[in-house]
């Protein structure tokens with residue numbers, strides 16, 4: 001029987017990053033098992049945005065660590081991951097949103113005061129607009145813009161009712177595919193390999209026998225569960241249950257033929273909830289179907305918009321993670337909602353009125369797609385030892401697995417090698433479910449950071 005030291009189930013961003021950091025720590029006999037091509041499932045649907053902004057300091061530190069690792073990769077690889085850094089612009093029509101400022105202070109923890117810069121009309125402190133995409137030239141920290149003239153000058157495509165902008169500076173986008181391809185090259189050079197096979201069952205304890213649907217098998221001393229939306233299913237094969245649901249989220253991408261959005265606009269999130277301006281007839285049609293009825297009522301905030309393909313590109317990406325209903329990734333067809341393109345366009349037009357040109361008239365070639373967010377109730381990942389000795393988890397990466405892949409891979413490899421780990425490492429294990437005080441703190445939506 002074929003054998004290996006470590007079998008990583010899943011060759012998406014996460015499994016590949018675990019294998020990469022294992023190879024860096026000298027574990028060469030690694031087999032990445034995947035039913036399909038590497039990076040082809042959820043990792044192919046990612047918006048590929050990253051940020052160090054989180055309402056909770058643990059997640060902020062974790063993504064800060066991941067960004068530091070990605071910056072190392074950018075330097076080492078000649079920026080094969082196409083890292084940019086124009087920031088995240090979080091936008092609201094509210095004046096003086098003290099709750100958002102408190103969230104910033106909490107998320108950035110110690111040293112927050114020096115990281116947050118306020119720009120009102122009187123402050124006169126310099127603000128560096130996001131003219132360049134170069135990650136090495138961008139500032140750190142957060143710029144809070146309340147000076148209306150400054151907002152309009154810097155972001156001319158936005159509606160004039162914006163009152164406050166939180167510009168998160170350690171944020172931007174990467175090519176997750178570029179990073180995955182670069183890591184795979186290194187894994188292969190170190191002696192690791194890919195095995196195309198569908199895992200059907202796991203027998204024994206360390207060493208384990210992995211049984212595949214084609215009748216073949218692999219013996220492995222240790223296993224990493226990095227199966228993305230099938231993380232729960234692989235855990236079940238070991239007789240384990242994990243508190244996890246899968247929620248389907250969608251995006252559209254299309255060519256911006258009307259040049260509605262300036263190419264240097266950062267990834268922008270309209271934080272305010274809204275009700276869409278349907279006609280009476282449209283509203284009636286939506287209300288006649290229980291599945292679409294919620295779209296006729298008030299919807300949550302956090303609509304995304306960003307130029308896609310760099311300064312010389314012409315495409316746009318829009319997203320809105322308003323779905324909260326868990327679904328089943330084993331279903332034959334993904335639950336793509338035919339209303340989504342219209343909904344996200346109308347929603348995004350509130351902040352960018354020139355996008356209205358596309359409502360009901362999306363250019364030919366527009367893409368509507370989606371993927372699963374595997375989420376724990378508190379939206380924190382599961383990284384580290386599973387209950388079964390010899391099995392490790394790298395899952396529940398929700399909507400942040402591209403930005404967190406590097407830190408997830410590094411942390412999982414550190415658990416496996418008994419190497420030093422960051423202080424938050426135990427909080428990402430199943431041990432957190434034995435800490436009622438922590439769970440009570442994480443129960444509310446305000447700490448989840450779902451975007």
Ligand SMILES: Cc1cc2nc3c(=O)[nH]c(=O)nc-3n(C[C@H](O)[C@H](O)[C@H](O)COP(=O)(O)OP(=O)(O)OC[C@H]3O[C@@H](n4cnc5c(N)ncnc54)[C@H](O)[C@@H]3O)c2cc1C
Nearest residue numbers: 010012014035042043046047048049199228371401402403
């Ligand atoms: C619409 C959308 C937008 C997103 N935007 C962002 C973003 O802007 N920034 C960000 O950081 N993150 C984003 N994410 C999240 C990010 O894409 C994911 O967290 C990340 O890709 C997860 O990677 P993964 O390796 O865990 O999962 P996957 O990429 O799904 O990989 C899991 C792999 O496991 C394999 N597998 C599963 N079961 C088996 C089995 N039984 N046998 C063999 N192989 C198996 C699958 O074939 C698959 O290739 C987004 C996600 C979605 C859906």
